[in-house]
Amino acid sequence: QVQLVESGGALVRPGGSLRLSCVVSGLTVREHYMAWIRQAPGKGLEWVSYIGRSGRTLYYADSVKGRFTISRDTARNSVYLQMNNLRPEDAAVYYCVARVPAPDYWGQGTLVTVSS
Amino acid sequence: DIQVTQSPSTLSASVGDRVTITCRASQNISPWLAWFQQKPGEAPKLLIYKASNLQSGVPSRFSGSGSGTEYTLTISSLQPDDFATYYCHQYRSYPYTFGQGTKLESK
Numbered sequence: 056q057v058q059l060v061e062s063g064g065a066l067v068r069p070g071g072s073l074r075l076s077c078v079v080s081g082l083t084v085r086e087h088y089m090a091w092i093r094q095a096p097g098k099g100l101e102w103v104s105y106i107g108r109s110g111r112t113l114y115y116a117d118s119v120k121g122r123f124t125i126s127r128d129t130a131r132n133s134v135y136l137q138m139n140n141l142r143p144e145d146a147a148v149y150y151c152v153a154r155v156p157a158p159d160y161w162g163q164g165t166l167v168t169v170s171s
Numbered sequence: 172d173i174q175v176t177q178s179p180s181t182l183s184a185s186v187g188d189r190v191t192i193t194c195r196a197s198q199n200i201s202p203w204l205a206w207f208q209q210k211p212g213e214a215p216k217l218l219i220y221k222a223s224n225l226q227s228g229v230p231s232r233f234s235g236s237g238s239g240t241e242y243t244l245t246i247s248s249l250q251p252d253d254f255a256t257y258y259c260h261q262y263r264s265y266p267y268t269f270g271q272g273t274k275l276e277s278k
Contacts, residue, residue, distance in 0.1 A: 099258065099269055099270070099271050099272050100207075100215065100258055100260075100269040101269070102266060102267045102268075102269075114265060116266055117266070150214055150215075156203075156262035156267055157205040157217060157220040157221075157260070157262060158217065159217040159220075159226060161214035161215060161216075162214065163214060164214055
């Protein structure tokens with residue numbers, strides 16, 4: 056059974072940083088494209104970032120480029136999203152997903168709130 | 172960027188109805204179109220991939236069709252569990268984009 060469990064969401068002030076984690080079981084992260092997708096409260100879905108099987112293929116949405124960094128730890132079978140210089144518009148539920156680009160495995164999401 | 176526009180944004184229907192949701196892309200995305208279902212407080216669930224392929228475990232009352240720039244999701248006989256928000260998603264080219272969603276409500 057595949058499970059993706061996110062953590063790290065919190066209330067942070069504008070300009071602050073957070074690191075989201077996604078621990079994966081039942082699926083090997085090095086064998087799949089992994090990604091983060093976010094959903095602002097009451098809004099639609101937005102691709103944030105993905106990392107390819109090699110770990111070298113990376114994608115970032117223009118809205119987060121230069122501020123967010125995706126990474127993975129194959130020994131821990133985990134994926135991370137380092138978020139710096141957070142803005143109010145980054146507030147959302149962040150989902151970790153597997154098997155990009157039509158992901159069939161999703162975590163439950165972790166809530167990031169950006170407010171002073 | 173490829174834009175995807177769903178219609179309608181809200182749909183009122185009754186159990187047993189046949190329901191169709193449309194997604195239009197700003198350019199040819201064939202066949203790279205998926206459909207997701209999302210219920211309140213839950214993560215989205217993949218229903219259809221590559222325009223017409225039913226994801227494993229998804230009931231056969233769901234079907235997808237289309238090509239080029241126009242695609243449809245059809246629920247052949249609406250069930251109580253189907254009231255949710257539906258999103259189309261193009262993955263023909265970066266940046267991947269989702270439609271704005273269609274909320275399916277009980278009439």
